[in-house]
Amino acid sequence: MPKNCNFIGKLREVGLRPTKQRIKMCEVLYNREKTFHFTINDLVKMISEKMNEKISLATVYNTVHAFEKKGYLKEISIDSHKSYFDTNTSAHHHFFDEDTHELIDCDESDIDKINIRKNITGKKINSVEVLVRVAGDNQTQK
Amino acid sequence: MPKNCNFIGKLREVGLRPTKQRIKMCEVLYNREKTFHFTINDLVKMISEKMNEKISLATVYNTVHAFEKKGYLKEISIDSHKSYFDTNTSAHHHFFDEDTHELIDCDESDIDKINIRKNITGKKINSVEVLVRVAGDNQTQK
DNA sequence: AATCTACATTATAATAATTCTAAACTATTG
DNA sequence: CAATAGTTTAGAATTATTATAATGTAGATT
Ligand SMILES: [Mn+2]
Ligand SMILES: [Mn+2]
Ligand SMILES: [Zn+2]
Ligand SMILES: [Zn+2]
Numbered sequence: 001m002p003k004n005c006n007f008i009g010k011l012r013e014v015g016l017r018p019t020k021q022r023i024k025m026c027e028v029l030y031n032r033e034k035t036f037h038f039t040i041n042d043l044v045k046m047i048s049e050k051m052n053e054k055i056s057l058a059t060v061y062n063t064v065h066a067f068e069k070k071g072y073l074k075e076i077s078i079d080s081h082k083s084y085f086d087t088n089t090s091a092h093h094h095f096f097d098e099d100t101h102e103l104i105d106c107d108e109s110d111i112d113k114i115n116i117r118k119n120i121t122g123k124k125i126n127s128v129e130v131l132v133r134v135a136g137d138n139q140t141q142k
Numbered sequence: 143m144p145k146n147c148n149f150i151g152k153l154r155e156v157g158l159r160p161t162k163q164r165i166k167m168c169e170v171l172y173n174r175e176k177t178f179h180f181t182i183n184d185l186v187k188m189i190s191e192k193m194n195e196k197i198s199l200a201t202v203y204n205t206v207h208a209f210e211k212k213g214y215l216k217e218i219s220i221d222s223h224k225s226y227f228d229t230n231t232s233a234h235h236h237f238f239d240e241d242t243h244e245l246i247d248c249d250e251s252d253i254d255k256i257n258i259r260k261n262i263t264g265k266k267i268n269s270v271e272v273l274v275r276v277a278g279d280n281q282t283q284k
Numbered sequence: 285a286a287t288c289t290a291c292a293t294t295a296t297a298a299t300a301a302t303t304c305t306a307a308a309c310t311a312t313t314g
Numbered sequence: 315c316a317a318t319a320g321t322t323t324a325g326a327a328t329t330a331t332t333a334t335a336a337t338g339t340a341g342a343t344t
Binding site (some may be wrong): 017018019020040041057058061062083 | 301302303304310311312
Binding site (some may be wrong): 075077078079080082083084095097098099104106107109110111112114115116117118120122123124125126127128129130131132133134135136 | 217219220221222224225226237239240241246248249251252253254256257258259260262264265266267268269270271272273274275276277278
């Protein structure tokens with residue numbers, strides 16, 4: 001979703017009612033220069049900082065998953081102990097900083113196109129994603 | 143760990159006491175032709191099937207993480223809702239079947255070497271892993 | 285072989301993340 | 315505006331995992 005777009009329209013487009021809470025969440029998620037990565041907890045914090053009214057935790061979960069299902073958010077698996085979401089829903093690779101637990105997007109140009117030779121009968125490829133784990137030279141390397 | 147190896151020795155090598163439970167878990171995990179992928183739940187089931195005595199759930203968690211820390215198991219993140227472990231601890235890529243929720247190992251030859259152009263200051267690359275999600279042509283594609 | 289002791293195991297309780305429930309509320313439609 | 319279907323909410327329930335503290339045991343010491 002582009003910045004400052006018509007959130008009400010975008011929600012209607014995919015059959016979601018443009019409720020107060022959903023519009024607020026759109027603003028928090030998409031009204032910014034760059035896409036970003038977050039956990040549900042991050043998001044709850046961000047919402048309560050930017051708002052006077054609160055959105056209940058259950059609604060945040062529901063809405064994040066509703067947005068995910070409609071293709072407005074993407075879930076990223078890195079750490080089995082944490083769920084990350086990404087407002088950048090296009091296919092892209094990631095660096096994961098094991099010191100700070102931060103996700104960093106790769107550009108097109110950062111990693112050459114992956115060439116897959118194997119083919120699994122009856123199955124088609126839905127996505128190909130690379131995760132590059134990095135850490136400081138001195139630090140633990142897990 | 144190779145099949146039918148000296149588990150007691152292997153445990154001692156890394157400073158783990160060769161207790162009854164750990165030896166049993168080694169047998170369940172490593173006495174087989176091929177490496178495999180499992181969840182804690184799978185493993186608990188496998189153990190109780192192959193045994194008369196039970197190993198408590200807490201011990202299974204503790205031991206899996208102890209083995210992971212010592213490099214005898216690897217944790218794989220695919221699905222934020224499930225933790226998978228791998229008895230193949232070498233660097234390798236995976237296919238993930240979204241229909242059956244099965245992990246499939248890639249051979250060296252299945253995916254060309256990944257060339258990473260970006261470099262993050264002060265950080266070094268710990269691992270580079272590719273996950274290819276596949277699903278049946280007809281099925282849901284997430 | 286009996287005893288010792290550090291470490292491991294265990295059952296259980298605790299915590300954390302997420303989902304369910306069912307009642308109250310609200311956006312849309314007519 | 316009233317009817318309706320969809321949505322929000324607090325709190326309970328569920329699930330996965332970790333912490334705790336009493337008990338057990340491997341390996342060392344006598
Ligand atoms: Mn999800
Ligand atoms: Mn782990
Ligand atoms: Zn991203
Ligand atoms: Zn594997």
